Amino acid sequence: MAGDDLTGGHQQELRRGTVVLACLIRLRTPDYGYALLESLNALGIIVDANTLYPLLRRLEKQGLLTSEWNTAEARPRKFYRTSADGERLAAVLAADWQLIDRALTRLTEGDER
Amino acid sequence: MTTTTLTERYLYAVGRSVPEAQRTEVARELRERIEDEVDALIEAGHAPADAERTALTRLGDPLVVAAGYVDRPLLLIGPRYFPMWWRLLKLLAAIVLPIAAAGVLIGQLVSGAAIGAAIGTTVATAIQIAVNLGFWTTLVFAVLERTTRDHDLTTTWSPDQLPDVPEPQRSNRLSELIGSLVFLGVFAALLVAQQFGLVWLADVGVAPVLNPELWSFWLPYFLALIALEVLFAVAVYASGWNWWLVAAKLVLNIAFTVPALWLLLTGQLLSAEVLEALRWPWGQAGPIVLTVIVVATIGVAVWDVIDGAIKTVRATRPRSGAPA
Numbered sequence: 001m002a003g004d005d006l007t008g009g010h011q012q013e014l015r016r017g018t019v020v021l022a023c024l025i026r027l028r029t030p031d032y033g034y035a036l037l038e039s040l041n042a043l044g045i046i047v048d049a050n051t052l053y054p055l056l057r058r059l060e061k062q063g064l065l066t067s068e069w070n071t072a073e074a075r076p077r078k079f080y081r082t083s084a085d086g087e088r089l090a091a092v093l094a095a096d097w098q099l100i101d102r103a104l105t106r107l108t109e110g111d112e113r
Numbered sequence: 114m115t116t117t118t119l120t121e122r123y124l125y126a127v128g129r130s131v132p133e134a135q136r137t138e139v140a141r142e143l144r145e146r147i148e149d150e151v152d153a154l155i156e157a158g159h160a161p162a163d164a165e166r167t168a169l170t171r172l173g174d175p176l177v178v179a180a181g182y183v184d185r186p187l188l189l190i191g192p193r194y195f196p197m198w199w200r201l202l203k204l205l206a207a208i209v210l211p212i213a214a215a216g217v218l219i220g221q222l223v224s225g226a227a228i229g230a231a232i233g234t235t236v237a238t239a240i241q242i243a244v245n246l247g248f249w250t251t252l253v254f255a256v257l258e259r260t261t262r263d264h265d266l267t268t269t270w271s272p273d274q275l276p277d278v279p280e281p282q283r284s285n286r287l288s289e290l291i292g293s294l295v296f297l298g299v300f301a302a303l304l305v306a307q308q309f310g311l312v313w314l315a316d317v318g319v320a321p322v323l324n325p326e327l328w329s330f331w332l333p334y335f336l337a338l339i340a341l342e343v344l345f346a347v348a349v350y351a352s353g354w355n356w357w358l359v360a361a362k363l364v365l366n367i368a369f370t371v372p373a374l375w376l377l378l379t380g381q382l383l384s385a386e387v388l389e390a391l392r393w394p395w396g397q398a399g400p401i402v403l404t405v406i407v408v409a410t411i412g413v414a415v416w417d418v419i420d421g422a423i424k425t426v427r428a429t430r431p432r433s434g435a436p437a
Contacts, residue, residue, distance in 0.1 A: 015349055032145065032149075033145065033149070034145075034146065034149035034150065034153065038153075049146070049150065049171065049172075050171070050172070050173065053142075053146055054181050057142075057181075057182070058332060069141075073148075075145065076141065076145065076147050077149075078141075078145060085315055
C-alpha cells in the first residue's frame with residue numbers, strides 16, 4: 001500500500017483540473033471567495049484557500065470569470081461570476097469529464113472495446 | 114501596545130512588492146480574504162488575536178503572495194536557461210580565468226614585482242574576475258528569464274508556433290552571443306579603466322597604461338569598433354552565420370588589428386610611464402616579444418574569420434537526415 005503522502009499527491013493531481021470546472025459551474029450564481037470555498041468543501045471538493053484565490057484571479061484574467069465589488073454590506077467583497085466564455089469552457093470540460101468517467105468505468109468492468 | 118494590527122502590517126508588506134497601480138486592488142482583495150477567514154476561525158472557537166495570526170500564517174510569506182499577483186518568477190534563473198547559464202559559466206571560467214591570471218602574473222613579474230607579491234596580486238585579481246564573470250553572466254540570464262516569457266501554460270499550443278526552420282544551433286548561438294557581449298563589455302571597460310592605472314601594474318601607479326594622446330582619435334575609434342562588434346554579435350545571433358557576416362567580420366578584424374599593431378610597432382600604443390615601468394626596450398628580447406605579439410594577434414584575427422567561415426559552410430550545408 002502506498003504511503004499517505006504519495007496517495008495525497010496523486011489525489012491532488014487528479015483533482016487539480018476539476019476545481020476549475022467546479023468553480024465555473026458554481027459561479028453561475030455570483031459569489032465571493034470564501035463562500036465559494038466553503039460551498040465547494042461542503043460538497044466534498046476539497047480545495048485550499050491558497051489554491052482557490054489565485055485560481056479565481058487567473059480565471060478572471062483569462063476572461064472566464066467576471067468580477068464586481070459588492071459594497072452593499074459592511075465588508076466590501078469581490079463577487080465572481082462565470083462569463084460567456086467561462087460557460088463555453090465549462091460545457092467542454094464537463095463533456096470531457098463524462099468521457100473520462102465512462103472510459104474508466106468500461107476499463108474497470110473489463111469491457112475494453 | 115501597537116496600534117497597527119497584524120493584518121495592516123501584512124497588507125503593507127504585500128503592497129510594497131506590488132506596483133503602485135495594483136496596490137489598492139490587491140490590498141482590498143486580500144483584506145476581504147483575511148477578514149473572512151478570521152471570522153470563520155473565530156466562529157470555530159479561536160480567540161480573535163489567535164485567529165488573525167492563524168489566518169496570516171496560512172496565507173504565507175507576503176513576498177510569495179505579492180509575486181502571485183504580479184506573475185513575478187520566484188527564481189533567479191529557471192529551468193529554461195539554467196543549463197545554458199551553467200555551461201557558459203563553466204566555459205568562461207575555464208577560458209577567461211587562466212588567461213587573465215597568466216597575464217596578470219606575467220605583467221607583475223615583468224614589471225619587477227617580488228614573486229610573493231605577484232602571486233598575491235594574481236590571486237586577488239583572479240577572484241575579482243571570477244566574481245565579475247559570475248555576476249554579469251547571471252545578471253544577463255536573470256534579465257532574460259524576466260523578459261522572455263513562455264506563453265501562459267493554459268493557452269493552447271499549436272504546431273503553427275514552431276519556428277519555420279528548426280535551428281538546433283540556436284541555443285549555442287545564444288551562449289555565443291552572451292559570451293561575446295560579456296567579453297566586449299569587459300574589453301571596453303578595460304579600455305576606459307586603463308586611464309586610471311590598472312591594479313596589476315602597481316609600479317605605474319595611477320598613470321594611464323595606454324598613451325593618453327590616443328584619446329584624440331584612436332581610443333574613441335576602438336570603442337566605436339567595440340560598439341560595431343556588439344551589433345555584429347547580435348546580427349550573428351539573429352540570423353546565424355552567412356557569407357555577408359564573414360565579410361563583415363573580416364572588415365572589422367582588419368579595422369581593429371591593423372591600427373592596433375601599427376600603434377604598437379610605432380611605439381604610440383603604451384604610455385611613457387608604462388614603457389618605463391616595463392624597462393622597454395628589452396635589448397635583444399624586444400623584437401622577439403614584438404614578433405610573438407604581432408603573430409599571435411594576426412593569428413587570432415585570422416582564426417576568428419576562418420571560424421565564421423566554417424560555421425557558415427556548416428549552416429548552409431543541408432543536414433543529413435538518417436545516421437550513417
